[in-house]
Amino acid sequence: MTTRPFTVADVMTTKVVAVLPGADFKEIVAAMDRWKVTAVPVVESGGRVVGVVSEADLLLKEEFHDHRLGLVEQMRHLDATAKAGSRRAGDLMTSPAVTVAPEASLPRAARLMAAHRVKRLPVVDASGAIRGIVSRADLLKVFLRPDDDLAAEVRRDVVEHLFPLSDRNVEVRVDAGVVTLSGEVRDTALIPFAARLARAVEGVVDVRCDLTARGRPQPGPPR
Structure with a gap:
């Protein structure tokens, strides 16, 4: 066999929309709307990925906006209510982020997405710095x-x-x-x-x- 199998690096999007941990709620929503994405990586200086903020994370604020929870309910939904009361990416994000390496195979990326129920994965190098984003749609490019x-x-x-x-x-x-x-x-x-x-x-x-x-x-x- 002479053909090299396709890897994540072959199909990923290298233009990445990311936010810093200090980005506020409206800034995150605006970035998602402008670039038509459903999640953004949260990166520290140097581009190291520390988490991901998704639409699901942001919608918790709307879900609990007019709904007062009792003490027992608050304990059951501790993480969700904490995010609902947060304004910064560092508090809203899901961490640690589920990431994939550029050299990973496409089946490996697909399995990660399925296992963690996510639609896209930050692609990071050995140091954890972001190099791209791979989505479900990207994984289907080989069928073109x-x-x-x-x-x-x-x-x-x-x-x-x-x-x-x-x-x-x-x-x-x-x-x-x-x-x-x-x-x-x-x-x-x-x-x-x-x-x-x-x-x-x-x-x-x-x-x-x-x-x-x-x-x-x-x-x-x-x-």
């Missing part, structure tokens, strides 16, 4: 790869790799991200691996494997 690119990669890194003696007998077609492998190969034991490796190519939506053993008669039309 042209069909011709996918076909070329499947042929080079799957077909030629597994079937060097019969690769010319294999046809690779890609339509809307769906790969079809057809033709005859010598080593039928490798056919399941071909389908699996083709499906692992970044941007492939699905794989149809119609490979058969070389010299095996093809089924005729139904009677």
